[in-house]
Amino acid sequence: MKTILIIVPAYQEELNILRVIEDIQTHLPEADILVVNDGSIDQTSLLARNAGVKVIDHPYNMGIGAAVQTGFKYASERNYSGALQIDGDYQHPALEGPRLLQILAEEKADLVIGSRFIEQTGYQGSWLRRTGNRLFQWVNALAVGQNIVDNTSGFRAYSHRAIRLLSQTYLGEFPEPESISYLKSQGCKIIEVPVRMRNRPGGKSSITPLRSVYYMVRVLTSIISFNQQSRR
Amino acid sequence: MNFLALKISTFFLSVFLLVWIFSLIRRRLLMEEYSFLWVCIAGVFLVLSFFHPIMDKVAHSLGIEYGPSALFLFFNVVTLFILIHVSIQLSDYKSKKRILAQEIALLQDKVEELSRKMNVHESADL
Numbered sequence: 495m496k497t498i499l500i501i502v503p504a505y506q507e508e509l510n511i512l513r514v515i516e517d518i519q520t521h522l523p524e525a526d527i528l529v530v531n532d533g534s535i536d537q538t539s540l541l542a543r544n545a546g547v548k549v550i551d552h553p554y555n556m557g558i559g560a561a562v563q564t565g566f567k568y569a570s571e572r573n574y575s576g577a578l579q580i581d582g583d584y585q586h587p588a589l590e591g592p593r594l595l596q597i598l599a600e601e602k603a604d605l606v607i608g609s610r611f612i613e614q615t616g617y618q619g620s621w622l623r624r625t626g627n628r629l630f631q632w633v634n635a636l637a638v639g640q641n642i643v644d645n646t647s648g649f650r651a652y653s654h655r656a657i658r659l660l661s662q663t664y665l666g667e668f669p670e671p672e673s674i675s676y677l678k679s680q681g682c683k684i685i686e687v688p689v690r691m692r693n694r695p696g697g698k699s700s701i702t703p704l705r706s707v708y709y710m711v712r713v714l715t716s717i718i719s720f721n722q723q724s725r726r
Numbered sequence: 727m728n729f730l731a732l733k734i735s736t737f738f739l740s741v742f743l744l745v746w747i748f749s750l751i752r753r754r755l756l757m758e759e760y761s762f763l764w765v766c767i768a769g770v771f772l773v774l775s776f777f778h779p780i781m782d783k784v785a786h787s788l789g790i791e792y793g794p795s796a797l798f799l800f801f802n803v804v805t806l807f808i809l810i811h812v813s814i815q816l817s818d819y820k821s822k823k824r825i826l827a828q829e830i831a832l833l834q835d836k837v838e839e840l841s842r843k844m845n846v847h848e849s850a851d852l
Contacts (some may be wrong), residue, residue, distance in 0.1 A: 518764045556824055571832070596775050664821065 498573040498595060501565030503558050503648075504582025508537040514584050515545045516709040521588040522578070529582065530566055532561040538582070555598040556587035557667040558648070566652075566661035577652045589632045590689045594651040597687055604656040605673070607642065608649035608689035622703050630671050634718055638678040642686055646672040649689060656682055668713045675717055733775050738772035763808055767801070 501519050504511055511529065518527055527547040531539040533555035538726060544548045550564055569577045576598060582588045590608055598606045623646075648670050651702035652660065661678055665672040678684060747764050750756035774781050778793065785796035 546837070550835050556827060560824050566830055567828060567832060567836075574827065582739050634731050664824065 499565070499569045499572075499577045500525045500527045501562060501569070501579045502527065502582050503527045503532060503559075503561035503565065503579070504529055504534065504538050504542070505532040505555060505561070506538060506614045507582040508541060511524070511538050511541050511582055512545060512586040514580065514582055515542060515576060517679075518580060518591070519582070519587040522591050526574075526579070528565055528566050530561040532556060532558070543607055543690065559640060559665050559669040560694065561668045562648075562669055563660065563664055566657050569622070569657045570661040573654075574657065575643050575654050577651045577657050578719040579648055579652070581648045584692070587689050587692060590649070592649075594649070594687060594689075597685060598651040598653060601685055602653075602673055603685045604653040604681065605677050605684045607644060607647050607649040607674075607684065607686045608691075609642075609644035609647055609686045610689070610691050614680075617646050622706045625672075629710060630717075632676055632713060634671060637717060638675050642674055642684065644686065645674060649691070653682075666712075666716050668709060668716070671713050672716055733778065736771055736775035740768045740775060743768040743771065762812075763804075768805060 500522060502514060502518070504514075515527060529532075529539075529542040529547055529549045531542070531551045533548055533552045539549050539551050550568065552561065552564065565577065565579070576595060578591050578595060579592065586608065594606045594608055597603065597634070621717070627646055629645060631641065631643060634645055635641045637716070650670075656677055659677065659682070660673060663676060666678060674705060676686060747756065747761050752763055774797070776806065776839055777806065781797055782793040785791070785793045789795060790796045790799070
């Protein structure tokens with residue numbers, strides 16, 4: 495049994511999934527790959543299966559939160575010692591994966607976040623997204639007591655303990671900012687590391703300008719109202 | 727003001743509500759546990775249709791001049807609570823549905839893995 499599981503949540507990513515898998519196989523040849531197909535009706539699942547990686551298909555679209563949680567449940571059942579989340583949209587460069595995992599092990603951290611904003615790494619993002627991030631940063635810093643610059647990055651490494659906790663706790667439809675406050679409330683160690691991300695080459699992002707306002711309100715509501723308690 | 731017309735219409739409205747709810751329960755379209763609030767509301771309607779002075783008294787004690795306004799307020803508040811209750815139920819079902827769907831997805835994977843292993847054994851036997 496390999497000890498690291500790469501969790502790839504994917505929804506309608508037929509344009510990207512193959513290069514994501516190839517990218518991971520090139521830079522992280524030791525790890526197992528799990529694609530969680532979140533109810534895509536395109537070729538995402540088929541392409542990934544044909545590429546020879548493990549695929550779990552959700553029967554219908556449940557959102558990124560449920561997709562990563564399915565990944566954590568899988569990893570927890572099979573006792574992986576760590577996991578790395580790489581989104582199916584080819585934004586996260588697998589090249590940076592080994593460094594996140596190395597820091598996870600060396601620093602005995604529970605969560606290592608690949609951050610776009612911690613230093614100048616070339617990533618820009620929309621004005622709205624940056625403003626939203628600043629807002630999360632501020633609220634999470636208040637709620638959590640640790641300043642996290644990039645709360646919405648899904649490029650992350652998780653320890654065995656974080657996997658176990660997150661397999662039992664559903665973090666809503668926007669798991670990235672919420673998992674920070676949740677894991678912190680459980681006494682987990684969180685480290686942020688600068689990474690260089692790509693801009694999306696194909697497919698469309700789930701976050702449009704109008705949606706991001708809606709997204710911000712919802713995430714803030716859940717961060718404020720739910721910090722400590724665990725949900726299934 | 728024609729109170730008789732009001733009495734009659736409220737009476738028929740509440741009787742209609744009660745009959746409808748009971749028939750929904752009988753036809754298994756509404757579970758008994760969710761009908762309780764609606765039966766209560768129909769009951770309140772029924773009582774008020776006979777004793778509308780109660781409504782006026784309650785209204786005056788709340789500082790509301792016009793009895794039926796108090797009734798509107800009352801039903802608006804009740805509706806609000808019912809809606810919140812329904813939202814809670816909906817959230818509960820949604821999260822249970824998510825857990826079931828995830829279990830199905832994980833089990834399906836195990837089934838695929840097992841049948842793959844069985845196929846390997848079968849072809850080895852041949």
